[in-house]
Amino acid sequence: MPVVLVLGWAHGHAEARLVEQYSIALQAQAFTAMFILLPVAAALAAWEAGAIRPVTLAKVPNVVGTTRQLFRAIAVVVGLAIACLTACYLTIAGLALPNAAVAVPGFAVMVAACLLGGAVGLVIPRVVAVPVCLTLGYVFMVFPQAWAPYWLRDLNGTYSGCCAVNETLDPRATWAALIFAAALALTALMLASAAKTIAKILASLLLATVALAAAGQVAGAVAPAPVVARHASLICQRADVTTFCVWPEHQTQLGHLLTVGTRVIRSWRIHGLAAPSLFTEGTSTNGAVFGTRSEASSQDLVGALVEAVSPPFPACAATHIYAGETHRQLVGEWLLAASGYGQPATDSVVSHVLRTSRGAQIRWLGMQVRETEKCGSARSAP
């Protein structure tokens, strides 16, 4: 178990390094330790429950029912699994208050998997039950990531697609995993019951189908990542006539952003461009939306501001060949050069434009922006 714990922790830690220091994202990545912990825990539960299989096979009636026997047999494994998952969680996500939407499905699926592993250990011999649980547990945790429909990946209690700093976990993904965990637990109890084996297996298959349908109903619209827009308070600060708003995770960047942003916007104004009065990381109808990250350099911040004021991709770009791509690049190059932070190549189009008058530059820019809205012929189906 210590080896498994280390492997699980290493996996979760590697995933967590890919996301920002955003609490919910770190927590979600910490739970990817389950990719390794869950199959092993289920197999261990099958092994432990297999020890009491002779009692259930003998069909000696007892005061204590099979379900309680199963609970007792796997109690240590469940405790170990929860302890390992908690250890991974705390060391990867930190000591912050757990986000229930992330943590509850993770723990619920882990406990349900142990129950199901134990029930399998009661029904079939240990030598078969253990490899079956290891294999199916691994398939359940890993393969849905590559399967369609997308919501299948939201059922195993890990949300590796959660979350960029402007996103939060979709509650439907939480509910889908909880429904599926409940179905796993019910299936386990059904298998552990005194009913005939064929009846148990048929009932379990029926329950699994109903659970998949119910979870699919809840999570069907959650795609491709289990996230929704984040609605949290932004931290805003004003410099000159421009306000900059960032997520709390980027608060340390705000001073740097104000310095760089003020300089960029002044420079744009000198070139005749009227920059928006609001740059925000949240959603906005009248301001420019940008995104930054912790440890962003000045160049990164300028790039984010350039992208924020660049024309958006037109809707037709999703279905047609995007004819405006080159013009969009030219706009970006001009914005960067005009910001004072970039120098275009000496013989480039933008370099030539920058040598013209302010009015000519703005007219050229307007023409390029209009071209960015155009699409070509429709893309052929793959």
Added chain:
Amino acid sequence: MLRFDKVSFAYRRRRNVLIDVSWVVPSGRSVLLGPNGAGKSTLLKIGAGALKSQVGAVTLDGALSSRSSARKTYLRNVSWMPQEIVVLPGMSCRECVAYHAWLKGLGRSASWDAAPALLDIVGLSDRLDEVASSLSGGQRRRLGLAQALVASPKVLLLDEPTAGLDPAQRARFRQTMHDVVARFETSIVVSTHQVDDLVDAFDTVAVMNRGEFVFIGSVADFMHLGDSAGGPLERAEAAYSALVGADV
């Protein structure tokens, strides 16, 4: 007192194994005789609550075995030792007995504490910490007896407890049964088709054939049926043959 009242039972799609069987299990040691297929094991399973009779009722001190409110009390007071003794893999004798005590509703620490005394009664105190699966056939039966005794049951149903044992092991097991009756004031029913040592080992004889009782009475009455034969064993065999006839 355990009472079978007009009990009938058939396994699925087969002829009736028990037909309108009524029996009040007397206190002390009873032996349930009969040829293979007579219905002895089925009757004990119904008595233990492992099977439900399709017709009739089974009661312990007036309480129906099938009534859910009385079920736990019934199962605690009626213990059954099946032919195949349940030995849990990797567990010691003490752990096996303690686990069965927990199954009968005792607390975990009480179960653990009770196990050594029970193993002492069945003569396995020197095997307390030994892995149960390493025990011989006779020792396993005695372990099964300890497991059946954990809740101090009022009735103990033993299904073929001496089948497959050598004469010395059988004698040892009978002595253990004798000690158990003396200590626990338990009614014991032993199903078997061996008639040796009836006089010393049992108080009452019940004989089944083809799903019905053909004799219920004292050992002395049973032996009278074989009066024409010589020694006790021959008389018992003659009485048994007279009752079950061509089915032997």
